[in-house]
Amino acid sequence: MSKDKCALITGATSGFGLASARKLASEGWDLIITGRREERLQKLAKELEGQVRVFVCVLDVRDNEAVKEMAEKVGSFTRHINLLVNNAGLALGREPAYEAKHEDWQTMIDTNVTGLVNVTHAILPKLMQSAPATIVNLSSVAANWPYPGSHVYGASKAFVSQFSKNLRCDLAGKGVRVTSLEPGMCETEFSLVRFGGDQQAADKVYEGVKAMKAEDIADIIYWIATQPPHININTIEVMAEQQAWSNFQVVRG
Numbered sequence: 309m310s311k312d313k314c315a316l317i318t319g320a321t322s323g324f325g326l327a328s329a330r331k332l333a334s335e336g337w338d339l340i341i342t343g344r345r346e347e348r349l350q351k352l353a354k355e356l357e358g359q360v361r362v363f364v365c366v367l368d369v370r371d372n373e374a375v376k377e378m379a380e381k382v383g384s385f386t387r388h389i390n391l392l393v394n395n396a397g398l399a400l401g402r403e404p405a406y407e408a409k410h411e412d413w414q415t416m417i418d419t420n421v422t423g424l425v426n427v428t429h430a431i432l433p434k435l436m437q438s439a440p441a442t443i444v445n446l447s448s449v450a451a452n453w454p455y456p457g458s459h460v461y462g463a464s465k466a467f468v469s470q471f472s473k474n475l476r477c478d479l480a481g482k483g484v485r486v487t488s489l490e491p492g493m494c495e496t497e498f499s500l501v502r503f504g505g506d507q508q509a510a511d512k513v514y515e516g517v518k519a520m521k522a523e524d525i526a527d528i529i530y531w532i533a534t535q536p537p538h539i540n541i542n543t544i545e546v547m548a549e550q551q552a553w554s555n556f557q558v559v560r561g
């Protein structure tokens with residue numbers, strides 16, 4: 309069994325999770341990669357196995373029984389988990405609340421809130437046994453700043469940010485750091501998923517903007533995880549240089 313550092317990444321099939329897997333592998337970290345799309349996980353494992361040990365686990369974070377099973381199974385791969393990247397998540401839709409589908413709201417809550425809680429609860433004992441360790445929770449600028457069409461997505465990320473701070477309170481002095489990472493616009497499959505597979509609508513989001521890339525976020529995650537053990541990065545909000553806040557809207561009668 310390896311004594312090297314080991315990271316568990318949820319949502320490693322795309323975007324931040326995929327880029328983080330590559331970054332961490334290039335730095336010698338063993339990996340537990342999870343997500344629902346098995347083919348992508350196997351392809352990634354093949355790519356990285358020359359560099360580090362990789363454990364593949366097909367997992368829907370919404371299914372708490374499956375999450376608990378995964379936490380059991382990883383015991384055969386590693387005795388320690390030094391980094392949990394709680395990354396699996398999604399937005400669905402950009403229409404106003406009164407046109408949104410209830411089903412989409414439920415899926416965002418089930419994934420971004422319940423899924424993240426499921427994984428944290430199952431893996432926390434292993435992180436504590438492995439201290440020093442780090443949890444990086446993928447929140448969003450949408451947790452901090454309202455915008456039209458963000459309704460449940462932004463609210464689910466506000467949960468992630470506050471949960472991160474509350475976890476910090478309980479874990480202080482126990483060697484497990486917690487960071488709420490709050491990125492703005494990043495070009496990944498995020499918008500493609502948000503717009504139900506409409507590539508044109510997704511491309512429009514990034515038109516004329518040098519958006520951040522998944523690799524930028526992976527570098528930040530790696531930096532957070534490799535701070536000296538006595539330092540906790542509480543929150544990082546990060547945006548593309550071309551993105552900033554806008555003014556209040558006024559609806560005139």
Ligand SMILES: NC(=O)C1=CN([C@@H]2O[C@H](COP(=O)(O)OP(=O)(O)OC[C@H]3O[C@@H](n4cnc5c(N)ncnc54)[C@H](OP(=O)(O)O)[C@@H]3O)[C@@H](O)[C@H]2O)C=CC1
Pocket residue numbers: 318319320321322323324325342343344345367368369370395396397398399419423446447448449490491492493494495496497498499501522
């Ligand atoms: N891109 C952006 O602009 C920003 C994104 N974020 C957040 O960062 C995180 C990653 O997003 P990003 O990489 O951009 O998006 P992607 O769509 O590229 O990746 C999302 C990942 O989440 C996984 N996922 C989604 N639902 C589930 C589920 N039920 N169970 C397990 N895995 C799941 C997907 O895997 P699979 O489908 O195979 O299960 C995929 O690997 C998300 O939480 C997102 O909200 C935050 C701020 C900005």
Ligand SMILES: O=CCS(=O)(=O)O
Pocket residue numbers: 447448449450458491492493494
């Ligand atoms: O979390 C994603 C960033 S945004 O689309 O809400 O600005």
